[in-house]
Amino acid sequence: MPTKEIAGVSVEVDGEGFLTDHKIWNLDLAAAIAKEEGIDPLTDRHVEVLNFMRKEFEENGTAPSIRKMNKLNIVPTKELYALFPGGPAKKAAKIAGLGKPQGCI
Amino acid sequence: MSEQPEPIKKVSLIVSKGSLVDVYPALVMGNGARMEGMEASIFFTFFGLGALIKKTQNSLKVATVGNPAMNMAMPMLKMPITMPFPTLLGAIPGVSNFATWMMKNEMENLDIPTIPEFLEMFTDAGGEVFACKLAMDMFKLNKDDLCDEVSSVLTVGEFYERSAGASIIFT
Numbered sequence A: 001m002p003t004k005e006i007a008g009v010s011v012e013v014d015g016e017g018f019l020t021d022h023k024i025w026n027l028d029l030a031a032a033i034a035k036e037e038g039i040d041p042l043t044d045r046h047v048e049v050l051n052f053m054r055k056e057f058e059e060n061g062t063a064p065s066i067r068k069m070n071k072l073n074i075v076p077t078k079e080l081y082a083l084f085p086g087g088p089a090k091k092a093a094k095i096a097g098l099g100k101p102q103g104c105i
Numbered sequence B: 001m002s003e004q005p006e007p008i009k010k011v012s013l014i015v016s017k018g019s020l021v022d023v024y025p026a027l028v029m030g031n032g033a034r035m036e037g038m039e040a041s042i043f044f045t046f047f048g049l050g051a052l053i054k055k056t057q058n059s060l061k062v063a064t065v066g067n068p069a070m071n072m073a074m075p076m077l078k079m080p081i082t083m084p085f086p087t088l089l090g091a092i093p094g095v096s097n098f099a100t101w102m103m104k105n106e107m108e109n110l111d112i113p114t115i116p117e118f119l120e121m122f123t124d125a126g127g128e129v130f131a132c133k134l135a136m137d138m139f140k141l142n143k144d145d146l147c148d149e150v151s152s153v154l155t156v157g158e159f160y161e162r163s164a165g166a167s168i169i170f171t
Helices: A029-034 A044-060 A066-071 A076-084 A087-094 B020-035 B046-051 B095-109 B114-126 B133-138 B155-162
Strands: A003-006 A009-012 B010-015 B041-042 B129-131 B150-154 B167-171
Touching: A003 A029, A003 B041, A003 B167, A029 A044, A044 A066, A044 A076, A044 A087, A066 A076, A066 B020, A066 B114, A076 A087, A087 B020, B010 B020, B010 B046, B020 B041, B020 B046, B020 B095, B020 B114, B041 B046, B046 B129, B046 B133, B114 B129, B129 B133, B129 B155, B133 B150
Parallel strands: B010 B041, B010 B167, B041 B129, B129 B150
Antiparallel strands: A003 A009
């Protein structure tokens, strides 16, 4: 596995820069990955969404779909696209330290 | 060194048919394009308009006749995939409704939205939904007959204008 220096720490990532171990994630890492993805600063609202995604991932083994986050009133679809412009599911999962989302929806 | 192909930046999808399985692929592809950060629009024409008409969009059906690929496993009868689904069986009243019901259940299990919800999700994602003017005139429809997600009724020329720079996909 390639390693990458993020926020002053050397971490293992996959070929597309997703963390291979979600457990090493912290807010400094998240902010640094967000910056690389063009999201700066990472706001409390971003962090709320990321925390929900991480909770779901730990419970179900996959990141929640955009639809699920909309239906559970975590974040409306429109807002999610505004928070993570240019590919919300993939970007949010990357910043949340999770693997690349596998779903098509 | 070979040059990297240019990534797709914009897609325009066209839906000209109105069964459930004709409409879903375009919505999945269009929504998927938005998820990848591409611009996306879907142009509905002829029977595809059924997905946009308020009175019909909830009752799109799976067509059970004339599809030689249909078999006892698809849709979801849990029998062998090698066993054909005879087209005459598909013509019996209620069979299309039943197949539709089976497929809708399966869709919900896979976290796939219904057609109206999918259109809302697609437009919330920044996708645009267009209706074909010629088909509207032919079926004597007004913009009021269509759901709120439709942003404009377009002529073919306007559709091509708006598709400048896009990959056009006919489904």
